[in-house]
Amino acid sequence: MRLRSLVAAVAATAMGISLAACGGGDKNDSSGGGSGGDQTLTYWASNQGTSLDNDKEVLTPVLQKFTQDTGIKVNLEVIGWNDLQTRIQTAITSGQAPDVVNIGNTWAASLQATDAFLPFDGDAMGAIGGKDKFVATALATGGKEGTDPTSVPLYGLAYGLYYNKAMFTAAGLQPPKTWEEMVTDAQKLTVPAKKQWGMAIAAGSYTENVHFAFINAAQNKAEWFDKDGKPTFTGDGNVQGVLRYLDLMQKDKVANPSNAQYDNGTKSVNDFATKKVAMVINQNNADSSIVANGMKAGEYGVVPFPAPAGAEQVASHVAGINLSVFKNTKHKDAALKFVKYMTDATTQTTLGKPFSSLPVLKDAKPVFTTDATEAATFSDIYNTKSKPLPLVPAEDQFESTVGKAMNSMFAKIATGGTVTADDVKAALKTAQDQVAAGS
């Protein structure tokens, strides 16, 4: 039987090719129940909790409630961050896609450009509860400016500067309000004898690095793309912003050179939680990791990631997870109902705590922490001190090229080299050329 299906498969291929070559092919019908009134949505969720299983545990009752309310079943798959982007790409390429998917909101404009996702136009937006229910900056991440977004915010996240209260008290320091104070504090808290460093940074992670390239440049009022979507990476503000961040390891020496190998935020957060460093800059979902690694909730505080004195007060990009509906879904109405359900106040409150996320709805209160000060700080950052990453189709290329350039520069610094402003400019020029060649 297998042999025969193999033969069938080969025969099919020949025809499949001609389809691919001339017709583009019809979109598949495999992603849902297809026939009859019995509707099943396929939902790809990103990894927000402590493990894929943990995500499943958290989401299952929430999805069950949705099924009870509407009769629509949801087939859940939780996908790790390592795989999510590739899986979405192959889904777009093949049309063999889920109905609803989580995306990192920074990808929104790039994914919008593929034309594979349902635009939330007037009707669709109405069906999920209207655009006014969302925090305006959060919704702005949904797609290119001036277009109907192809994604809507689901979980809000923002960067904050976590500091170890005991270490600060012991050194007689106050949490920093400016970049300069942060560096001075970090230097005082860098004690080689105790193997203690002022800060930990995920200097080997291109996604983390590019966020800080963006934030630091934004503090210098520099943009990465002009109005026409052309890259402007080599501006002075961009170069100085990148260099300022690199200097945490290079000139200020407040971060362990080992950090150049930290290829995700987890490692720097672990250093903070195990009290090897006094400060770490991370998104608010670090809370669960910090606690999981042994630090108690009251032992750390959070302030906005500070800008240099006199610079623009940008402390974070508008981070978070968005929800998108694939255009070729067979269950558009059901999918929209699901999006509405996931973004309503009750569900947001239910999921806010386990996933340590900020509410994306106006007037909602953060529930991810019981620490009122921390909640207020993050709300303030998210609502007033955050700027969306460039909302252009080439955003994904900006992330990978600039991020990887920063990886290399950190590697050079860590291995004893020097990176000057000219080096930064040259590296950003290469990144810019790559982006220009790719679009």
Added chain:
Amino acid sequence: MSVATQEATPAAAKPAKKKTRRGPEHRPGLNRWLPYLLLAPAVLAELLIHIIPMVVGIWMSFIKLTKFFIANWSAAPSAGLNNYKVALDFNNAVGEGLLKSFGVTVVFSLVTVALSWVLGMAAAVALQPPFRGRGIIRTFFLVPYALPAYAGILTWNFMLQRDTGAVNHVLNQLHLSDGRTFWLIGSNALVSLITVATWKLWTFAFLTLMAGLQSIPGDLYEAASVDGAGNIRQWRNITLPSLRPVNLVLVLVLFLWTFSDFNTPYVLFGTAQPPAGDLITFHIYNASFLTWNFGTGAAMSVLLLIFLMIVTGAYLLVTGRRSRRA
């Protein structure tokens, strides 16, 4: 034992039964279709998984398959030779990146193949004369090859960590370094890559060479000994020439494997691959999946394929000619 054999047997065997009296090779007319029937499953599988996808891949390299078109790629406009131009324009960032990656890969494969061959040969020769425990040692040496690639590479990744890794610990204990060397970033990344790939590959060279050594008749060595030839001369005059056919194939296979090695950089570096560890297949994978430019990625793959074909062809030509002369 196999479904395929049983299914194929009755149909194929019947006509053969009636006529044959001589060896199958001498009956051109009788079983004209039998060999084709026997080959059919293999041909179909090769067509489906290798040949047709390759043709599609070549076609992809001529269209502008960027993120604007992947959802509906029949609408992607023709790119002509543009994807190739971009990939081969070494003054431009993309072409320059490809060229650098190509250079890294050449160094990586040459060194890895050479090291693997030398280590494999050294061990095979050392284990040539029988002694107590030879079988155990031989078996033990094969473990890295038997291990699933990712399991071995993950272990190396763990060992090559800067602060918690075994490699720095050992070097520090031996006073060879301060124990704070970076192995997975910067220029050392290439050293790590070669080490890990060699760790896995040398045992394949060992396995093959050892098998080759067993087929060399012992009296050749005895005769040489009588003539007063030392071990080194025996190795040069007997072992090496006898292993020539094995070596020819071995070196080529090792080269093809290392040159398109994907697992090692992918598992060892993950998303944070340093420029010094940017092997070409991984580079193409990133060019396709990270920047969504599948057209350029396909063009790069085709160029890689052409390169491998030229090298293989030239290799076979040169070695073939030399052995005919010899």
Added chain:
Amino acid sequence: MRETQGFKIYRGVVLIVLGLFVFIPLYVMITSSLKPLKDVQGAFSWWPSNLTLAPFVDMWKTVPLARYFVNSTIVSVSATVFSVAIAILAAFAVSRFRFRGRTAFTTTVLSTQMFPGVLFLLPLFLIFVNINNSFGLQLVGTRLGLIITYLTFSLPFSIWMLAGYFDSIPRELDEAALVDGCGPMGALWRVVLPAARPGVIAVAIYSFMTAWGEVLFASVMTTEANRTLSVGLRQYSTQTNIYWNQIMAAALVVSVPVVIGFLLAQRHFVAGVTAGAVK
């Protein structure tokens, strides 16, 4: 070769150096799998000061390892069975028949060995999708798709190796069988295959190892339902922690069946490789 003093020293040095090279990673893998998480996150130590078996227990929970194990087993075993069967038939044709297209076939099949996987990764994916759309045969995200893919990966080498092996079996044996009234297939079944058993075993091992260790296609072609170990092991780096001790424990458990199988049958593998290489 004579066992002179010099040779003994040479042998000693080679065996010690290479022995350590092989041994140290294996040792690190085993000992790290017996350490608590805190210890693998700290500076490296040769001997686990707090021995624990917990990683071997926890690893099944952090990641659904058991399911990946089942997937990998089904995929690898099936791919092996089909690959070996197909390779036997093809190798028999190549070894025992002279027919038009023989050289073209062997050259083409062998040259597919050098196709870089990235070249046909995306096209293959699209072809599978098209098969699904036109015939409803689901290949993406199913084990069947992986089986078909993997069986082809080991095919060129298997055919080549087996053809070499069959060549080394004297034709007189086939002819005797033919005289006894067997057809060519009977000769294959009753004479050639039994004589070539070591070669078949070698090819089977090779196919199994290829499928068990494949990473690139697994990373694109698998979904949660059919995920294999090669991709699953990456999931020990979670949002909160990198469970190095569990990674090592899982790597160990995943390796044991393959390593044992290979080592038990390695004699045949050596013979098979030689037959192919020396032909």
